[in-house]
Amino acid sequence: MFLSIFDIFKVGIGPSSSHTMGPMTAAGRFLDDLRGGREKEPGAGELAAVSASLHGSLAFTGKGHATDRAVMLGLMGFLPANMDPDAVDELIASLHVDKTLQVDGLPALAFDPSRDVVFDYDLTLPGHANGMILKAWDTSGNLYMQETYYSVGGGFVVTEAEMAGQEQDLHAQQEQAGCPHPFGSAEEMLQMGKASGKTIAKMKEENELAMMSRAELDRNLTLIRDAMFDCVDRGMRLDGILPGGLNVKRRAKSIHDQLLAEQGMNRGQPHTINDWMSVYAMAVNEENAAGGKVVTSPTNGAAGVLPAVMRYYKDHCIGATEDGQRTFLLTAAAIGGLIKHNASISGAEVGCQGEVGSASSMAAAGLCAALGGSNEQIENAAEIALEHHLGMTCDPVAGLVQVPCIERNGLGAIKAVSAASLALRGDGTHFMPLDNCIEAMRQTGIDMGSKYKETSQGGLAVNIPEC
Numbered sequence: 001m002f003l004s005i006f007d008i009f010k011v012g013i014g015p016s017s018s019h020t021m022g023p024m025t026a027a028g029r030f031l032d033d034l035r036g037g038r039e040k041e042p043g044a045g046e047l048a049a050v051s052a053s054l055h056g057s058l059a060f061t062g063k064g065h066a067t068d069r070a071v072m073l074g075l076m077g078f079l080p081a082n083m084d085p086d087a088v089d090e091l092i093a094s095l096h097v098d099k100t101l102q103v104d105g106l107p108a109l110a111f112d113p114s115r116d117v118v119f120d121y122d123l124t125l126p127g128h129a130n131g132m133i134l135k136a137w138d139t140s141g142n143l144y145m146q147e148t149y150y151s152v153g154g155g156f157v158v159t160e161a162e163m164a165g166q167e168q169d170l171h172a173q174q175e176q177a178g179c180p181h182p183f184g185s186a187e188e189m190l191q192m193g194k195a196s197g198k199t200i201a202k203m204k205e206e207n208e209l210a211m212m213s214r215a216e217l218d219r220n221l222t223l224i225r226d227a228m229f230d231c232v233d234r235g236m237r238l239d240g241i242l243p244g245g246l247n248v249k250r251r252a253k254s255i256h257d258q259l260l261a262e263q264g265m266n267r268g269q270p271h272t273i274n275d276w277m278s279v280y281a282m283a284v285n286e287e288n289a290a291g292g293k294v295v296t297s298p299t300n301g302a303a304g305v306l307p308a309v310m311r312y313y314k315d316h317c318i319g320a321t322e323d324g325q326r327t328f329l330l331t332a333a334a335i336g337g338l339i340k341h342n343a344s345i346s347g348a349e350v351g352c353q354g355e356v357g358s359a360s361s362m363a364a365a366g367l368c369a370a371l372g373g374s375n376e377q378i379e380n381a382a383e384i385a386l387e388h389h390l391g392m393t394c395d396p397v398a399g400l401v402q403v404p405c406i407e408r409n410g411l412g413a414i415k416a417v418s419a420a421s422l423a424l425r426g427d428g429t430h431f432m433p434l435d436n437c438i439e440a441m442r443q444t445g446i447d448m449g450s451k452y453k454e455t456s457q458g459g460l461a462v463n464i465p466e467c
Contacts, residue, residue, distance in 0.1 A: 350445025
């Protein structure tokens with residue numbers, strides 16, 4: 001499978017790409033199978049009902065991440081990209097009353113939300129920590145069809161069979177897709193850049209153009225960029241309490257108001273620029289926590305880092321251009337693809353090093369490229385940012401993407417800018433290659449205990465104030 005920039009960056013809704021967008025997408029795929037004439041179980045009668053079971057991290061933090069609601073919405077025929085966040089509560093309430101799914105191309109299906117979405121805390125499926133099983137039943141209660149899905153991070157969903165096929169080398173996958181620069185590692189990326197004399201962004205662009213027209217690429221790049229900036233702006237306009245029961249206040253608007261008031265008053269400290277980066281990132285992640293529209297970058301839990309750094313480039317960097325923003329996104333996507341394929345971007349699989357760490361690495365590379373860095377400096381920037389997130393756990397309090405996730409995105413943005421700056425001060429030569437750092441992240445994720453991988457059973461999640 002060719003991993004497009006629009007696989008890395010997808011418009012969807014919060015609060016989680018793996019626990020909300022992924023399950024919603026899986027449910028939609030299951031409806032397609034039911035419509036598409038896939039063979040039913042031998043002896044099954046007429047299709048009459050559906051049910052779902054959630055396993056592993058999807059069970060342990062599914063309530064806080066709205067996984068059950070996401071499955072319901074997916075089975076109602078909605079997808080993350082076209083879901084209106086303001087309509088969710090009413091749709092879920094009506095399903096609880098009707099207990100029936102009415103979707104195009106299928107008969108009315110019995111579905112009781114309080115009974116037919118099961119949080120199975122005992123069974124972790126073998127393919128991935130984020131597993132779910134969808135089943136359909138006939139009028140006599142016999143199994144009609146069944147499929148197991150894994151939500152592998154960033155909104156990506158695979159079946160058991162598809163997961164086995166993912167073992168193919170990334171280089172080979174891109175080569176088969178006809179990509180002119182089929183790099184499967186950072187080392188190959190640098191070698192191909194030297195041989196062709198092209199930047200990482202240019203190579204990524206030419207790979208994309210093997211799959212789509214230039215008009216389609218340009219249109220979708222603009223859509224993704226605008227969606228990121230719109231999310232930053234929305235988050236800086238809104239205040240109030242985030243949903244979920246922790247009573248966490250939105251802070252981005254208040255901080256942004258303070259920063260605006262200080263402009264031109266000669267009162268700002270030099271480190272105030274860090275506050276700007278933090279507020280951009282926090283604005284996005286407060287929107288995400290509220291179930292708003294965000295762009296996976298590469299996940300929802302880390303969705304604030306890259307837009308914050310790109311907004312920093314646009315509004316604060318001397319000589320910033322629209323072409324620089326395009327270079328930023330293409331370069332960041334190239335790095336994100338390497339990390340996803342060679343390690344993971346899933347907090348449930350490798351902890352938050354795979355989410356905020358990956359996002360910071362992508363943002364560092366993107367900023368370095370936009371500021372004119374060489375391919376070697378870009379690879380160095382990505383490595384510096386990822387290296388200094390190694391070992392970071394994913395321990396959301398109450399299973400909500402709020403504490404520590406919102407502030408953590410701000411710090412990830414600051415680290416990304418620091419990494420890009422350090423790389424630009426050098427000539428691109430450095431001790432630890434990005435490929436080795438990605439492998440270290442993968443190994444660290446394997447060794448990390450499951451209670452630190454998006455189950456809310458360790459870390460900050462079990463060290464909270466008494467209420």
